[in-house]
Amino acid sequence: MRQIVNRSNGGYDVLEVEEVPDLQPEEDEAIINVKASGLNFADILARKGQYPDGPDKPCVMGYEVAGIVDAVGHEIDDSWLGKEVIAFTRFKGQAEQVAVRELQLFEKPNRLSFEEAAVLPxxxxxxxxxxxxxxxxxxxxxxxxxxxxxxxxxxxxxxxxxxxxxxxxxxxxxxxxxxxxxxxxxxxxxxxxxxxxxxxxxxxxxxxxxxxxxxxxxxxxxxxxxxxxxxxxxxxxxxxxxxxxxxxxxxxxxxxxxxxxxxxxxxxxxxxxxxxxxxxxxxHLWHEPEKASIWMEYILKGVEEGWINPHVDTTFGFEDVAKAHRYIEERKNIGKVILVP
The missing domain is CATH 3.40.50.720 (NAD(P)-binding Rossmann-like Domain)
Incomplete structure (x- = not known):
């Protein structure tokens, strides 16, 4: 699979797309084939070395994805296999595959595209x-x-x-x-x-x-x-x-x-x-997954009722991640910028 790697603190040249082996699930994990990944201002700050909660470099950023569950570990309900989902990710979401635990998974609303769904988390x-x-x-x-x-x-x-x-x-x-x-x-x-x-x-x-x-x-x-x-x-x-x-x-x-x-x-x-x-x-809310689940279900209900309508400004391929960073930094976006593999 391919993933976007932030090699060090700096400008756009520190972002690279690299090929790594496909993921295999641990017993309590599901593997998602990512169709859309969110880009947030925290990713910009992390690239520059201004985000204290960011992982050590080199790293793969990304807090949210939408995609299809491709594999599950023994402790995960296998009814998730093949489902279109959205998920929170504690980094590593800007990749073609990501491993998550079951509490991080939610079914994607049918009326939303993968790109729109990745706006929600x-x-x-x-x-x-x-x-x-x-x-x-x-x-x-x-x-x-x-x-x-x-x-x-x-x-x-x-x-x-x-x-x-x-x-x-x-x-x-x-x-x-x-x-x-x-x-x-x-x-x-x-x-x-x-x-x-x-x-x-x-x-x-x-x-x-x-x-x-x-x-x-x-x-x-x-x-x-x-x-x-x-x-x-x-x-x-x-x-x-x-x-x-x-x-x-x-x-x-x-x-x-x-x-x-x-x-x-x-x-x-x-x-x-x-x-x-x-x-x-x-x-700093990863220790409150039960609350996050309640909040996310409320948001998904809002999608179903029609008063939540995520807006995607534009999408960028992984190879154009530097352009995506620049686009956000120059305040050009109206709504969300999404990365697609």
Missing amino acids: VNYLTAHILIEVMGSLQSYESILIHNVGGGVGIAALDIARHIGATIYGTASKRKHNFLAERGLDYTIDYRNKDWSEKLMDLTDGKGVELITDPLGGKEWKRSYKALRATGKLGMFGISSASEGTGGGLGAMWSMLKTVVQMPFYHPLPLLNKNRGVFGVNLG
């Missing part, structure tokens, strides 16, 4: 935890979704629409028409305007009850200030650390600068302002 699970599990967004409240045109952003838009909340979002101008058609109430062009000033104008100076923020650094300070009473800030990424395309000292300096700019939240101001802050990191 990371993007929709992250958005569900941010908005419903920890954010507790209500229909009479409002939400600001940063980077609403990205993979998690569009997933969050679907979920907030289902709840019935008023939705604000930051995105570049070229994405506005698509997002309006998708159901976004108010779009803020973060490239040409101060998003916080615009948000306050739109909300008569009140702010919003929930903000989902993957930016990090000083933006978390501004997001916190834009919360209404009883509001919550959900932090789930540090994409502002990704400046330039290479790794090395430049990447380390960018990460350090982002970390230094991050705010500290003291309990007393939180009490006095009736605000909350929380973080979401899927990579």
Whole structure:
């Protein structure tokens, strides 16, 4: 089989496609022939050496796949054989085959293509935890979704629409028409305007009850200030650390600068302002597979009911993985970027 290998920290030239022997299942594993694999911003940070949870190099990244079960170990129900599935993967998903345990497997909804199904595990699970599990967004409240045109952003838009909340979002101008058609109430062009000033104008100076923020650094300070009473800030990424395309000292300096700019939240101001802050990191939830299964079943029910509709911006073959990384870094995607073997 072929797999995408990240050889070292650096630019696009550290990504290679290599041939390795086909996988054989352990007793508690299923082997999936991968038809589609997700690409996430964490993969970009990992390539540059900015992702502390990433595996040692050389490594194969990838957190989610869709494909067909080809083999199972003795401890796995053999009814999975031949089924179209989606799965969480703890890395190694950007390959033609991946080995997973049964709790990581879910049947693929029939109405979704393999590419669409591969959007669900990371993007929709992250958005569900941010908005419903920890954010507790209500229909009479409002939400600001940063980077609403990205993979998690569009997933969050679907979920907030289902709840019935008023939705604000930051995105570049070229994405506005698509997002309006998708159901976004108010779009803020973060490239040409101060998003916080615009948000306050739109909300008569009140702010919003929930903000989902993957930016990090000083933006978390501004997001916190834009919360209404009883509001919550959900932090789930540090994409502002990704400046330039290479790794090395430049990447380390960018990460350090982002970390230094991050705010500290003291309990007393939180009490006095009736605000909350929380973080979401899927990579640190592997010890909660039962919860993840419940959350994923809820998302699959949303697909069945028609209010969850994953959007794939484009696909890249494995041999074009460097182009895929560049495409995301240049913020060209509206929705998910998928790698296909």
